Amino acid sequence: MNNIAEENENQPMNTDELETQETVSEPGLEDITGEETMEELLGIYESSLSKFEEGQVVTGTVISVGKEKVLVDVGYKSEGQISIHEFIDEEGNINVKVNDKFEVMIEVWDEEEETVLLSHEKAKKVKVWDAIKEIYDADETIEGVITSRVKGGFSVDIGLLAFLPGSQADLRPIRNMDEMVNKTYTFKVLKYNKKRNNIVLSRRVLLEAKRDELRSTTLETIENDKVMDGIVKNITEYGIFVDLGGVDGLLHITDISWGRVKHPSELFSVGDNITVKILSFDFEKERVSLGMKQLTPDPWTTAVEKYPIDSKIKGKVVSLTDYGAFIELEEGVEGLIHVSEMSWTRKVRHPSQMVAVGEEVEAVVLDLKPDNRRISLGIKQTVDNPWEIISQKYPVGTIIEGKIKNITEFGLFIGIDDDIDGLVHISDISWTKRIKHPSEVYKKNDTIQAVVLDIDKSNERFSLGIKQTQADPWESVAERYEVGKEISGVITNLTDFGVFVELEEGIEGLVHVSEISKENIKSPKEHYQIGDTITAKVMNINSDERRIGLSIKRLEEDDDDKYLEDFAKNMKPATSSFGELLRNNIQEQLEANKTQEAADTEEKDEE
Numbered sequence: 001m002n003n004i005a006e007e008n009e010n011q012p013m014n015t016d017e018l019e020t021q022e023t024v025s026e027p028g029l030e031d032i033t034g035e036e037t038m039e040e041l042l043g044i045y046e047s048s049l050s051k052f053e054e055g056q057v058v059t060g061t062v063i064s065v066g067k068e069k070v071l072v073d074v075g076y077k078s079e080g081q082i083s084i085h086e087f088i089d090e091e092g093n094i095n096v097k098v099n100d101k102f103e104v105m106i107e108v109w110d111e112e113e114e115t116v117l118l119s120h121e122k123a124k125k126v127k128v129w130d131a132i133k134e135i136y137d138a139d140e141t142i143e144g145v146i147t148s149r150v151k152g153g154f155s156v157d158i159g160l161l162a163f164l165p166g167s168q169a170d171l172r173p174i175r176n177m178d179e180m181v182n183k184t185y186t187f188k189v190l191k192y193n194k195k196r197n198n199i200v201l202s203r204r205v206l207l208e209a210k211r212d213e214l215r216s217t218t219l220e221t222i223e224n225d226k227v228m229d230g231i232v233k234n235i236t237e238y239g240i241f242v243d244l245g246g247v248d249g250l251l252h253i254t255d256i257s258w259g260r261v262k263h264p265s266e267l268f269s270v271g272d273n274i275t276v277k278i279l280s281f282d283f284e285k286e287r288v289s290l291g292m293k294q295l296t297p298d299p300w301t302t303a304v305e306k307y308p309i310d311s312k313i314k315g316k317v318v319s320l321t322d323y324g325a326f327i328e329l330e331e332g333v334e335g336l337i338h339v340s341e342m343s344w345t346r347k348v349r350h351p352s353q354m355v356a357v358g359e360e361v362e363a364v365v366l367d368l369k370p371d372n373r374r375i376s377l378g379i380k381q382t383v384d385n386p387w388e389i390i391s392q393k394y395p396v397g398t399i400i401e402g403k404i405k406n407i408t409e410f411g412l413f414i415g416i417d418d419d420i421d422g423l424v425h426i427s428d429i430s431w432t433k434r435i436k437h438p439s440e441v442y443k444k445n446d447t448i449q450a451v452v453l454d455i456d457k458s459n460e461r462f463s464l465g466i467k468q469t470q471a472d473p474w475e476s477v478a479e480r481y482e483v484g485k486e487i488s489g490v491i492t493n494l495t496d497f498g499v500f501v502e503l504e505e506g507i508e509g510l511v512h513v514s515e516i517s518k519e520n521i522k523s524p525k526e527h528y529q530i531g532d533t534i535t536a537k538v539m540n541i542n543s544d545e546r547r548i549g550l551s552i553k554r555l556e557e558d559d560d561d562k563y564l565e566d567f568a569k570n571m572k573p574a575t576s577s578f579g580e581l582l583r584n585n586i587q588e589q590l591e592a593n594k595t596q597e598a599a600d601t602e603e604k605d606e607e
Helices: 004-010 015-020 038-048 120-138 204-221 299-306 387-393 473-480 553-570 576-606
Strands: 057-065 069-073 080-083 101-110 115-119 141-150 153-157 161-165 184-193 198-202 227-236 239-243 248-252 273-282 287-291 312-321 324-330 333-338 360-369 374-378 399-408 411-415 421-425 447-456 461-465 486-495 498-504 507-512 533-542 547-551
Touching (some): 080 101, 101 120, 120 141, 141 161, 198 204, 248 273, 299 324, 299 333, 312 333, 387 447, 399 421, 411 447, 421 447, 486 507, 533 553
Parallel strands (some): 080 115, 333 374
Antiparallel strands (some): 057 101, 069 080, 101 115, 141 153, 153 161, 184 198, 312 324, 312 360, 360 374, 399 411, 399 447, 411 421, 447 461
């Protein structure tokens, strides 16, 4: 459509034609006569055109569609222009054609330049603003789609972009705000400010109103022991909060299941629909205690029938402690396998040596106390006790051969079979050697022979002896060292009460301090040193107590007696009376020595 004013200027008006022209149809114009001038005609035409203001919304008709602009007739002498981009969709298609009619907004109106810039999009937004204002004024609701998260809340598309504060999105704080994006909700318009392009929405006020409506109805119907459906609203470590319909109840973790629950989040998620039982209800405080396990019978009421003593059962290991493993037999029923009931032969320090969490095991019921909700189990009882047959396999006196598995300060542990270890106590390693630590003689993995000394099945002890594989040298010591015999040995130790003398390997005798000399000796260390060789007389032998008493003093006395006897034999007395006297004196001295010797021996035996 061409500009009407330009057509009039380029084509001179013929007065004859004007006279025959029909009356103009626009209202307010009279018939044009030949006497009227061109200026009068143009004035009449311009006065018939619409007057506009920027921001005004009018209806226009598409005249043409170009590559960059769409021309629209809005009743003005110049066509209005709209950018073609307002009509191009996401796929690049142009969604406008000639003769389309729609509302447009006057963005720019320059009467001097005869320029009119229009916008179809802004006209639509103006209509949306007006519609939202009507909803806001009428206190009604509006639907919208949450398009994205923004600082402090969400952006919502309601025809225009509005703001939804995070605190107004739900009744409780939202843990995962991303879950609400791209979902459609109903909102209430809290604030409306067109000048500041500001619209604030709320979903919470609608939820609160709905909750208040439900609360009154729920409170009228709620009662103890009633079974109700609810929705999980919040999850904590001690339980979950359930919306029963405007009234929240607490399902404590101990009332969720008869079985073990580590954390409620393992079983539930916010928004889950669950069925619960009312355990207690405080109407004034509106506190409701809920239970879920109470919907099913307590499994311990039938435990006696299901798990009789000595019966074999299967279960799953659910937890380990220092003293044992807990086995779940069914939901709500757990038994304990104590570490002492895990192996007949191994010394189990921690249950992890035998079982692992999640493992299925077979066990035997040892004891059952349903009132205390306790079941004692054992896994070693699922196999034969090797201690019951070990005494038949290795009777006392049997010589066995095995490797040293462990060495301690008190003895050696020898591996037998079936994980049974025998103990050779340090005192049973040698008849004669003084061993401070078994590692002085043996090392780990050495193969040795030992004699079975004792088997204590009740205390699970297997006693062995190495020295018992040989004869005890003390049994024949009296034959090798007769009383009164003169022997020699090396000093191995010096004490205040005497001198220890090694007669042969492992065989020692003691020279008591009183038997060292006829003289009074306070300490043997003043006269002897370790390693010195001495000669003494065997005074007594006690094989049971493994003692040999020696005396140096008695040797000296024997030498004196021999000297006197020799002296008496070689002496020629002058008179018989003098010889008799001398013999009597000698006899008295010998008898006195024997009496003293007997007294000393008795005193030494008492010591």
